[in-house]
Amino acid sequence: MRHLTSKWLCMTIALCASAVANAQTQTVKIGFSGPMTGAQAMYGKDYQSGVLLAIDDFNATHPKVDGKVTTFVLDSADDQADPKTGTIVAQRLVDDGIKGMLGHFNSGVTIPASAIYSRAGIPQVSVATAPAYTRQGFKTTFRMMTSDTQQGGVVGRYVVEKMHAKRIAIVDDRTAYGQGLAEEFEKSVKAAGGNIIDHQYTTDKATDFKSILTVLKSKNPDFIYYAGADSQSAPMLKQARSLAMSALFASGEMSKTENFIRVAGAAADGAIVSLAGLPLERMPGGSGFTRRYEAKFGEKPTTYAPYSYDGAMALMKSMVDANSSDPSTYLPKLARIGMKGVTTDHFSYDQYGDLRDAVVTVYKCEHGAWVPLDVISSSS
Structure with a gap:
């Protein structure tokens, strides 16, 4: 009987410890979308790869959000570079419970989708370059690259x-x-x-x-x-x-x-x-980024990955700075972000959500x- 009681006590302690550990950890979902199939799939793949590397690097720092050790995960969707598909994807990602959005790629997809993220109050950081994207009056739109x-x-x-x-x-x-x-x-x-x-x-x-x-x-x-x-x-x-x-x-x-x-x-x-930006080899974080990218994907980065990396880092860092994954709480931190990135030493946004440090x-x-x-x- 004493043996059974001791075993039960050990199991109870283990379960309690597990419950406490689970209460102190969480997973935060970030959305991503771009053209992953079709004629523009090469852009989408490069774009997504930069985001995936950023999530790996950021998770390795064991970030805390909401007072909990946080693991960021990516919820990816193929918008096929099509505006109609893009809006369907956007609503699905919102319904999935994403806390922030990285995408879309094409301006013609990003702009209609941005209204859906705005209504949900979800910050959106996109590579889209059309000026209209950040001039709609939405507080949720931000850009990873220079505008047109x-x-x-x-x-x-x-x-x-x-x-x-x-x-x-x-x-x-x-x-x-x-x-x-x-x-x-x-x-x-x-x-x-x-x-x-x-x-x-x-x-x-x-x-x-x-x-x-x-x-x-x-x-x-x-x-x-x-x-x-x-x-x-x-x-x-x-x-x-x-x-x-x-x-x-x-x-x-x-x-x-x-x-x-x-x-x-x-x-x-x-x-x-x-x-947009400096040549990769002249970017402040270019050499280290290239080394980590090649180790993870077995190929060299091309055009968009360094920018999507910085965009993803800014989104996650703003949650840590705000100690919250609630979009309404961390959005002001994102708008005022100031960090050293791969592409620039001075990654920050102006009043529209466009990058301040813009070179071509x-x-x-x-x-x-x-x-x-x-x-x-x-x-x-």
């Missing part, structure tokens, strides 16, 4: 003042991203005294651009700017060269990919692209590789 206003403004001025382009043509894909980037580029070109000779339009599904290029060729541009993704910019450039068009060709960050070089082939040499790097394709050409501050 910052990037388009820098590049438009650069091609007039530094590249001395005289006859500039623009083509955009009419997505929220492409349209916003093209508009800001055009405004900046005109403000710098440049000459826009034409503005043509296509879609993000098009593959044949010869009719547009034929129109442009008749107007003899010396510079063509395409606002859209590499699935259009690469074949467009290749077709332009097949029509004996020698105009310098430029695009935004969605064209700074190995896929662009592979598809465009020899035509890629001389192409110009712009990308211009790259040129030389012998099949992207080479940094110039680094420009958006305020210069």
